[in-house]
Amino acid sequence: MSRSPARRRAAGAVLGALLATSLVGVTAAALYLRARNAGEQALAEAPARTYARHLAAAMVGSGAGHDQVQEVVQQIRRDGRNVVHASVVVEPRSTKYRFLRKRRYLAHTERSRVRQALDPRRAGDKEIYDLANRVRHKGRIVETRAPQGKPFEVIAAEPVRLGGRHVGMALVVTRPRVIAPGVPAWPLGLGIALVIVLALFAGAFTRQRYLVVMAAVVCFALYARSHLGQLEAFYVTTIENQAAGIGTDVAGRPPALPGWPLMATTAIALAICLLGQIRVGERVAGALRSHHVAYLYLLPAAAGMLVLVFVPFGYGLGLGFFNHAHGSYTYVGLSNFAEILSGGGRPLSHPLNFYFTLGVTVLWTGFNVLLHVVIGLALALVLKDPLLRFKGVYRVLLILPWAVPNYITALIWKGMFHHQYGAVNHVLELFGIEKISWFSHFSTAFAANLVTNTWLGFPFMMVVCLGALQSIPRDVYEAADVDGASRWQAFWDITLPLLRPALFPAIILGTIWTFNMFNIIYLVSAGAPGGSTDILITEAYRWAFERADRYGLAAAYALIILVILLTYTLVTNRMTKATEDTYS
Amino acid sequence: MSANCGSSRLRRSGVKHRNCGSSRLRRSGVKHRNSSASRLLVHLVLITFTGLTLLPVALVVRKAITPGQEFELTLNPIPSRVTLDHFRHVVGASLPDGTWLFGRQLLNSLLAALGTTVLGVFLACTAAYAFSRFRFPGRRFGLLTFLVVQMFPATLLMIPLYIILSRLGLLSNILGLVLVYSTTAIPFCVWMLKGYFDTIPRELEEAALIDGASRLRIFYGIILPLARPAIAVTALFCFMTAWNEYILAATFLGRETSYTLPVLIKSYVGEYGSTQWGSFAAGAIIVSIPVVALFYALQKNLVAGLTAGGVKG
Numbered sequence: 001m002s003r004s005p006a007r008r009r010a011a012g013a014v015l016g017a018l019l020a021t022s023l024v025g026v027t028a029a030a031l032y033l034r035a036r037n038a039g040e041q042a043l044a045e046a047p048a049r050t051y052a053r054h055l056a057a058a059m060v061g062s063g064a065g066h067d068q069v070q071e072v073v074q075q076i077r078r079d080g081r082n083v084v085h086a087s088v089v090v091e092p093r094s095t096k097y098r099f100l101r102k103r104r105y106l107a108h109t110e111r112s113r114v115r116q117a118l119d120p121r122r123a124g125d126k127e128i129y130d131l132a133n134r135v136r137h138k139g140r141i142v143e144t145r146a147p148q149g150k151p152f153e154v155i156a157a158e159p160v161r162l163g164g165r166h167v168g169m170a171l172v173v174t175r176p177r178v179i180a181p182g183v184p185a186w187p188l189g190l191g192i193a194l195v196i197v198l199a200l201f202a203g204a205f206t207r208q209r210y211l212v213v214m215a216a217v218v219c220f221a222l223y224a225r226s227h228l229g230q231l232e233a234f235y236v237t238t239i240e241n242q243a244a245g246i247g248t249d250v251a252g253r254p255p256a257l258p259g260w261p262l263m264a265t266t267a268i269a270l271a272i273c274l275l276g277q278i279r280v281g282e283r284v285a286g287a288l289r290s291h292h293v294a295y296l297y298l299l300p301a302a303a304g305m306l307v308l309v310f311v312p313f314g315y316g317l318g319l320g321f322f323n324h325a326h327g328s329y330t331y332v333g334l335s336n337f338a339e340i341l342s343g344g345g346r347p348l349s350h351p352l353n354f355y356f357t358l359g360v361t362v363l364w365t366g367f368n369v370l371l372h373v374v375i376g377l378a379l380a381l382v383l384k385d386p387l388l389r390f391k392g393v394y395r396v397l398l399i400l401p402w403a404v405p406n407y408i409t410a411l412i413w414k415g416m417f418h419h420q421y422g423a424v425n426h427v428l429e430l431f432g433i434e435k436i437s438w439f440s441h442f443s444t445a446f447a448a449n450l451v452t453n454t455w456l457g458f459p460f461m462m463v464v465c466l467g468a469l470q471s472i473p474r475d476v477y478e479a480a481d482v483d484g485a486s487r488w489q490a491f492w493d494i495t496l497p498l499l500r501p502a503l504f505p506a507i508i509l510g511t512i513w514t515f516n517m518f519n520i521i522y523l524v525s526a527g528a529p530g531g532s533t534d535i536l537i538t539e540a541y542r543w544a545f546e547r548a549d550r551y552g553l554a555a556a557y558a559l560i561i562l563v564i565l566l567t568y569t570l571v572t573n574r575m576t577k578a579t580e581d582t583y584s
Numbered sequence: 585m586s587a588n589c590g591s592s593r594l595r596r597s598g599v600k601h602r603n604c605g606s607s608r609l610r611r612s613g614v615k616h617r618n619s620s621a622s623r624l625l626v627h628l629v630l631i632t633f634t635g636l637t638l639l640p641v642a643l644v645v646r647k648a649i650t651p652g653q654e655f656e657l658t659l660n661p662i663p664s665r666v667t668l669d670h671f672r673h674v675v676g677a678s679l680p681d682g683t684w685l686f687g688r689q690l691l692n693s694l695l696a697a698l699g700t701t702v703l704g705v706f707l708a709c710t711a712a713y714a715f716s717r718f719r720f721p722g723r724r725f726g727l728l729t730f731l732v733v734q735m736f737p738a739t740l741l742m743i744p745l746y747i748i749l750s751r752l753g754l755l756s757n758i759l760g761l762v763l764v765y766s767t768t769a770i771p772f773c774v775w776m777l778k779g780y781f782d783t784i785p786r787e788l789e790e791a792a793l794i795d796g797a798s799r800l801r802i803f804y805g806i807i808l809p810l811a812r813p814a815i816a817v818t819a820l821f822c823f824m825t826a827w828n829e830y831i832l833a834a835t836f837l838g839r840e841t842s843y844t845l846p847v848l849i850k851s852y853v854g855e856y857g858s859t860q861w862g863s864f865a866a867g868a869i870i871v872s873i874p875v876v877a878l879f880y881a882l883q884k885n886l887v888a889g890l891t892a893g894g895v896k897g
Contacts, residue, residue, distance in 0.1 A: 287721045293799055294718030298726065301711035301770055304703075308767040309733055312744035319744065379633070382626055390627075396880070397634050400641060403879035405828035407846055408868045411853050412640050415861055421655040423643055455637070463883075518739050518831055523850070537739055544743045545835060551743050558740045566732070 032231070033331045039235035041144065044176035046239045048156035049142050051076050051086060055170035056158040059088055076172070084153070085173035088160070089132050128171065135159050135169040319555035329552070336556035351532040352539075354560075361515065361535040364449070368514045369507060371454045376461025377503075381495075383462075384469045395466070402459040410523035413452040417524070439528040446525075446533050453520045457513075461506060468502035469495070504576045511572075512565060536561050648865035655861050670866035683841065686848075692758055693845040693871075696833075697826040699762035704769045704822035705815060711770070712777035713803055717789070727778075734771035738764055738832055749836060756838040764836075765826040773818045780814035781807065817885040820878050827875055845871050 058072040076086045134157075135141055141157040158170045288295065320336055322329040343353040350356060379398065383391050401409065416423045417438040425435040438448045472495065480490045516537050521527065527534040527542070534542065536557065544554035642661035648670055650663040677686045714720075715727055738745065745764060746755070754760030784807060792802050808815065830846040837843050843851075849871060852864040 291718065291720035294714045294720040294723075297710045297714035297718075297803075301707040301774065302726075304707055304763070304767050304770065305729075305733070308745070308763055309741065312741040312748060315744035315748065316741060382630060385626075388623070388626065394630050394634055398637055399883065400876070401637060403876040403883070404641070404872055405830075405846070405875060407828070407830040407850065408872060409640075411850065411864060412644055412868070414853065415655060415859070415864075416640060416643070418655065421861075423639070423655065423659060426659065455640070516739065522831065523853075541739065541742065541831075544746075551747070554743050558743070561740060569732070 035231050037331070039231060042235055042239055045142050045144065045154050045156070047082065047176070048154040048172045048174040049158075051083065051172040051174075052140075052156035052158040052170050055086060055088060055172065056160045059160050059168075059170060060162060082174045082176055083172060084175050085171065087171050089128060089168050089171055131155070131157055131171065132169055136166050316555045316558055319552055320559050322552045324549055324551040332552070336552050337560070339553065340556055340560060351527075351530055351534065356532075357534060357536055357539050360446070360533065364446070364517075364521075364535055365511055365514045367450055368453050368457060368517075369510050371450070372457040372461045372510055373503070373507065375454065375458040376463075377465045377499075379458070379462045380465035380469055381491075383466060399459040399463060401455050402463075406456055407519045407523060409456050410452060410520050413448070413455070414524050417448045439525055442529065442532045445528055449520055449525050449533060452524050453514065453517060456520070457510065461510065464502060464506040465499065468499050471502075472498045504572075508569065508572050508576070511568070515565065515568075516561075536564075644865045644868055647861055648869050651862070653860045653862045670862040671870070674863050674866045674870065679840075685840065688841050689843050689845055689848050692842060693827060695758050696761045696765065696844055697823045699758065700765040700769060700826035701819050701822040703762060704766040704773055704825075705819050707766060708770050708773035708777055708818055708822075709808065709811075709815065710803075712774045712781055713807060715774065715778045716781035717786075727775075730771040730774050734775070738768045742832065742835060745832075746835065755836050756842045758842070760836060761829075761833060761844070762826070764832060765829060766822065769822045769825045773821060776821075777811065777814055777818055780811050784810050813885065817882050820882050824875055824878065827871075 055072055055076065073086050073088075076083055131141070136159070139159055141155065144154050154174045154176060156172045156174075159166055160168045160170055321331060321333060323332045323336070340354045343350075343355055346353040348355055382388070383394060385391070415421075417425075419425065419435060419437045419439075422438075424438070429435065436444055439445045476494055476498075477490055480494055485493070515535075517535070518537050518541070521533065521535050521538045522541070525533045527538060531539075531542070540554045540557035540561065543550045543557060639659070639661070643655070643659075646661050646663045647655060649666050649668065651665060651667045651669060675686050678684045711730075715723060749755045749757075749760045749764075752760070754763070788806055788810075789802050792806055797805065828846065829844075830850060833844045834847050834850065837847060845867070849864060849867040852860045852867060854860075
């Protein structure tokens with residue numbers, strides 16, 4: 001790592017520029033999204049809020065004459081295209097409006113829902129009762145909710161007061177077309193902090209790089225002042241217009257974020273860096289010129305990897321911060337990760353809790369690799385004997401499971417574990433054991449997966465061990481024998497240490513394969529019972545393709561898997577290096 | 585060093601027995617000669633284990649050639665009645681409009697596998713040559729990237745790939761699968777080929793350079809012919825990757841006529857008791873025979889490649 005000072009300076013400048021640009025970009029994009037989402041939310045909630053207030057006012061103003069209220073409801077129904085429910089709910093204990101006691105719902109936009117709601121046995125009635133209680137205690141309620149499998153709804157409830165007494169509430173439920181959930185502010189802070197920390201550790205904040213960052217921040221501040229202010233003004237005026245008279249069409253889009261301020265900032269940042277370090281471009285060009293043949297050979301593969309590995313990876317990285325519902329994406333910050341890492345509000349024993357799945361995955365990987373190594377090593381030790389006859393035949397037959405495509409293996413074993421016709425249950429019956437319904441309990445389903453994958457995986461370990469055993473010189477054993485070592489001692493003190501350099505990489509590889517062994521889990525137990533035998537990778541798959549297309553959550557899962565595997569590889573890599581240093 | 589360490593420990597324990605060392609040696613020699621009984625035991629254990637290992641395969645073969653779609657409840661691998669109906673049923677599958685479905689799906693599988701082989705070998709050869717013969721900025725980073733990418737299967741990238749392929753209009757298209765398969769196969773192939781290229785002496789190239797050959801000429805005139813065995817393994821690996829892949833194909837391919845064979849075979853194993861085990865067994869055998877044969881032909885090289893790639897990591 002002996003770099004020339006000029007080169008180090010150049011690298012520092014490029015890094016500084018990149019950091020400054022990303023700082024500006026991330027901040028601007030996040031703030032813009034936040035402002036826009038908040039505006040959208042307010043815009044979506046506005047009709048319901050306005051209608052509810054209007055309804056309540058009508059009730060108070062009219063002295064709660066039945067016809068007047070009915071008229072207002074009809075009016076709301078006429079102009080509010082997205083209103084699904086508008087009603088007045090009167091407290092039963094209100095003595096003044098006796099006639100309301102019997103019919104708590106004065107009017108409704110959907111006839112069938114009136115009937116439903118009037119029936120106290122229906123779930124909707126309890127919901128409204130709870131809402132009425134909350135309104136009595138807390139006052140006005142405006143909230144957004146997304147019931148399972150239904151579109152978003154905005155509920156606005158306005159308390160109705162007569163002569164200082166709470167008599168009921170006006171309730172309006174609308175179903176706006178799109179609602180952007182709010183964006184939490186803390187990921188933004190975290191992101192900025194991260195960039196700054198990175199910059200500090202990278203040594204990017206030295207002299208002119210400081211200027212670059214300062215310039216970027218100033219540009220951003222000016223930008224935010226003008227455009228975010230405009231954005232806010234847009235929402236305020238739209239909502240005010242809408243509230244001014246019922247029936248105003250409020251469907252409008254917020255102004256788009258103009259791209260030039262960001263581009264200008266980036267250009268300034270880059271210009272400052274390049275003015276300081278003109279040689280950067282020269283260096284890149286020089287590298288390209290002097291090594292152009294190498295890069296040419298690398299180009300096809302690099303292009304392929306870029307398009308089909310790195311772009312999808314970057315896409316997935318981005319997707320992890322969005323929520324996908326009904327074909328549209330909403331920025332949700334880190335909430336996908338928060339949902340996964342907090343267990344999604346499910347108890348630890350719930351199969352969909354991340355930590356449960358992680359535990360199953362670790363258990364699955366550990367048991368499998370252990371069994372692969374033990375069986376593979378035992379067979380290799382037996383087959384190693386040079387005097388053993390037919391060892392070639394045994395070897396060829398024993399690696400058959402490795403040759404069979406693994407989805408076919410999985411399906412074969414799924415059949416073998418069939419409750420009624422499966423060979424495994426048949427064998428059990430021969431021994432007088434009752435048939436087991438393999439996929440209806442966690443332990444047996446897990447065991448079925450484990451058996452399948454052990455069958456599939458031991459040949460690889462056996463072959464690796466055989467190869468490594470053959471490379472151990474025989475005279476080491478002879479020397480040990482002369483020295484009076486027992487067979488056990490020879491195994492423990494000679495064979496195992498000498499196997500380690502070959503076995504370690506195989507174990508690492510095997511662990512990664514098993515950790516991601518999608519086909520076995522997906523095809524043998526299919527997660528049964530109730531998704532409890534799912535491992536992380538099948539869980540991610542199910543979120544994306546089998547449970548309401550939650551691409552964002554699945555992408556976040558994939559990222560977490562990547563992080564786990566990368567950490568594992570780095571740690572074990574260091575360990576292997578350590579063992580290699582010790583044993584070679 | 586480990587040998588030293590181990591034997592020194594042994595020597596320490598051996599000190600106690602030094603006086604009886606010779607008798608021990610004799611005893612162990614006797615043990616070797618006198619082990620026909622223990623060897624028989626070893627054979628028995630091995631035969632049992634091999635039998636257990638082969639049993640699932642034997643049961644599938646039996647199912648494929650016996651009539652009926654359900655598994656029989658016997659462990660005897662020799663069928664009572666023999667029929668080729670299942671093979672006829674699987675191979676003869678066609679759509680109501682007369683399209684030969686199995687033929688289409690076989691063609692899809694072959695196209696995907698051969699396309700992946702051609703593309704994968706081409707990309708891997710050029711990249712491995714660059715890594716093996718040139719020292720350029722970014723070389724170390726590139727090699728490391730290929731190593732890391734090798735550890736993460738395409739299943740993890742499935743969601744973005746799904747979206748990207750659907751935007752490109754390559755869903756339900758064999759070309760899309762070929763692209764995805766070759767990029768998943770490349771990292772391993774690059775590492776394996778690079779290892780092999782490294783063993784080809786540079787002097788050959790230098791001599792050719794002096795004789796006035798161009799870089800390209802050296803690559804396809806000298807390096808590629810010399811690396812033929814490694815390229816054969818690479819090709820096989822690519823072929824097997826594509827031929828055996830199930831979940832990406834099942835996720836990306838929408839129409840029955842665009843299925844590959846793995847998707848077809850999975851479709852015989854229904855979710856709720858509608859499984860056609862006979863057809864499944866016949867299909868599994870048809871699909872497995874080529875890859876198993878190829879695997880046995882080149883398994884030694886594959887193992888060497890795998891472990892070499894792993895050790896270098």
